[in-house]
Amino acid sequence: MNIHPMWKTYPELAKELNTTLKLMENSVNLKNKEVENAVMSMIHSGGKLLRPAYQLLFSQFGENRESKKAIALAAAIELLHTATLIHDDIVDDSDIRRSLPTIRSQFGNSTAVYAGDYLFVSCFKLLADYSSSLKSIQLNSRSMEKILSGELGQMDNRYNLDMTIDQYLENISGKTAELFSLSCFVGAYESGTSERFAKNCGQIGENIGIAFQIIDDVLDYTQSPEQIGKPVLEDVRQGIYSLPLLYALEEGRRTLLPYLEKGEALTDTETNKIYELVHSFGGVTKAQKLAEKYTQQALKGITKLPETSTDAKNKLFTITQAILARTN
Amino acid sequence: MNIHPMWKTYPELAKELNTTLKLMENSVNLKNKEVENAVMSMIHSGGKLLRPAYQLLFSQFGENRESKKAIALAAAIELLHTATLIHDDIVDDSDIRRSLPTIRSQFGNSTAVYAGDYLFVSCFKLLADYSSSLKSIQLNSRSMEKILSGELGQMDNRYNLDMTIDQYLENISGKTAELFSLSCFVGAYESGTSERFAKNCGQIGENIGIAFQIIDDVLDYTQSPEQIGKPVLEDVRQGIYSLPLLYALEEGRRTLLPYLEKGEALTDTETNKIYELVHSFGGVTKAQKLAEKYTQQALKGITKLPETSTDAKNKLFTITQAILARTN
Incomplete structure (x- = not known):
């Protein structure tokens, strides 16, 4: 297996x-x-x-x-x-x-x-x-187009210390949520549901994807490098600023800026300091809260799905709850 | 325009x-x-x-x-x-x-x-x-697969001084000829010809593509950097050995090897020397001859095509002759 x-x-x-x-x-x-x-x-x-x-x-x-x-x-x-x-x-x-x-x-x-x-x-x-x-194929290629246009867009935002929460959400909507949304849409649509029903499934997927990416970004601030399988805050060094940091910047801009401005030159001690500051300025808690909001929206969408002989609805609920509870 | x-x-x-x-x-x-x-x-x-x-x-x-x-x-x-x-x-x-x-x-x-x-x-x-x-889409993706598998295969042959002419032909068959072949096949097939007819068109395209790539590789040894729009013999520095050089190696292996073994460290004087040696060992002439063979095969295939009201056959003949005469 x-x-x-x-x-x-x-x-x-x-x-x-x-x-x-x-x-x-x-x-x-x-x-x-x-x-x-x-x-x-x-x-x-x-x-x-x-x-x-x-x-x-x-x-x-x-x-x-x-x-x-x-x-x-x-x-x-x-x-x-x-x-x-x-x-x-x-x-x-x-x-x-x-x-x-x-x-x-x-x-x-x-x-x-x-x-x-x-x-x-x-x-x-x-x-x-x-x-x-x-x-x-039309759907897959359109989604891919959106994903790539998003990735190219995100590159413009590297080292952008004025990036907004909305810009972040737009980026992850392209980068991550699009493929979740596509999976849910195509799954339903190609099995013969109406386009309207499939679009609703796609919307559930979008919410799952956004919650999933926020949680992934939160994990950078809650897990050890061994647990996540990659170095801590490598992204920050490369100018990729995710939700916990963006929230922390709202509260502690003056404290955080001198570190962030070092960019690639950040030492390990300095990244550890950023890690702590993001926690103390409430960035992690706020990000977890927003993830929770999207999770609840996704789960609400799932509860409204029809029953099937395969119990798909309950499985979707339990699985979604499980994977979106990774921060707890 | x-x-x-x-x-x-x-x-x-x-x-x-x-x-x-x-x-x-x-x-x-x-x-x-x-x-x-x-x-x-x-x-x-x-x-x-x-x-x-x-x-x-x-x-x-x-x-x-x-x-x-x-x-x-x-x-x-x-x-x-x-x-x-x-x-x-x-x-x-x-x-x-x-x-x-x-x-x-x-x-x-x-x-x-x-x-x-x-x-x-x-x-x-x-x-x-x-x-x-x-x-x-099936055809396009299969062709692309072949092209990419070829490109990945070619990378194995970098700096391979024992590369054979057959390996070279296999590489360019994937790298260049495949897309010409696809163009000719899909053009015919999607306009409603039989698959058999379209395959014959694809074969013509394959011959055009091979001739085209050989000629392109010959141009590296016959034109100035300004004419070809890129630096002279940059490929050789990067370990990509094309037909004129491979033919020259058959005759003048002992003379050429000491230069080629320098790889990326080749100076401009040394690349100029390689350039001359490839000519004097007959590499350019032989490569031109092989290109001519594929060109003739392509033209022969074209002459056997049926007449159309649009005179496509004659246009194909003239255009193919023109683009494959670039070495003369």
Whole structure:
């Protein structure tokens, strides 16, 4: 069993996720076996397969669910996600992800560029082979466009000490929430629900995605480097300012600015100081509160979903509650 | 008029190529206007639009040609090509292309990664919006997969002084010929020809592409840096050995090796020496001969095509002859 232990309590879902993972593996077939192995390790490195899981669960609301197709679309979305991670690691100069060396740190940026491209293409290949219409490719490519336009937009905001909370939310809406939203929408829509119903699922996914990213950003201030599998506050050094810091800046701008202005030159002692200041200026608590707001909105949306014979609604509720409770 | 003057003699084609270019422009819509402008400049930097031209000409052999669709598919292929160029420039550390600064040299590798990704996605978006079936997306993604697997394979051959002519041909078959082949295949197939006929068109495209790449590699040894718009033998410094050099190595291995082993440390005087040696060991002449062989195969294939009311066959012959005569 390769998938994350969190799925043990959902045996049918776990089975489909395992098949999803296998299909992802089968999609990667490179002459360069070293690179292939690195991509495989990345696929297996304990990602939770959340996007495929949402896709598979939301596909239980339609009348025309086909397991094989649902799994292929789930694999496509996770390949897309993995491709963006490989390219993100180039952009962020990251050496470690999920406690493993990144592709770029093992093989250099060049290989990482092509390896990410390769996974993008594998995604579209799966979509083209398994979709019933051009619709889901249109949706996937529109989402990807939004994600990339967002990523490019975010780069403008590096080292921007005047970034607003709204700008932050817009960024993560593109960067993270879009793919969650897509998973939920496509899951429902391709199983035969109405477009209106699927859009509602997409909205639930959007709220889950925003809460998820805020919590991820909060974890940078609540967990040890070992726990999160990457160095503490590396992002801050690179000028990426997330919600806890932005909230803290509202209260303690004068105290924090002299540190932040050092940018890449920040020492470890100074990052530790920032870490403490963000806590003492209430940035972490406020960010947790906002995450909670989005979590509640997502859960409220889920409770309004119809019942299915597969109990998808209750599963969605419990899983969403569990993954969005990571700060507690 | 934005397109290359070579199309002036073909007014209908020139008109469609202009619309292709416009559609490409309209596909790029980024928040970051600086990056958008750079991508636009790249689109306008005098590329010959050869792949779209072949696609549009081969689409004249089918019975169901729709100009709008043919143009959209042509734009998609050129977007794909542009995306690969942006990423290639990261991998090759290139500062200049077509006498313009590259995206990576203007904005850094990070922006170039996402900008290339964005064009990939724009390509699939166009395909999804204009294809009549999933077929051309399947074909495009399979071709892209082949191209990327080839690029990753080629990276293994860097600084490989034992690389064979066959390995070189395999590399360029993936790197360059695949996209020409795809253009010709998709052009014919999506206009309603039989798959068998379209495959023959794809084969013609493959021969054109191989001849084209060999000639491109020969130009590195016959033109000045100003003429080709990039520094002389930059590739050799980076361990990329092309056909003229590989042929020269067959004759003058002992003379050439001491230079090549210097790799990145090659001085300008030494690259000039390599340049001369490749000529004197007959590498350039032999490479020109092989290009000529593929050119003749392509032209032979074209002469066997059926007549159309649009005179596509003769246009293909003349254009192919013209672009593959660049060494003379």
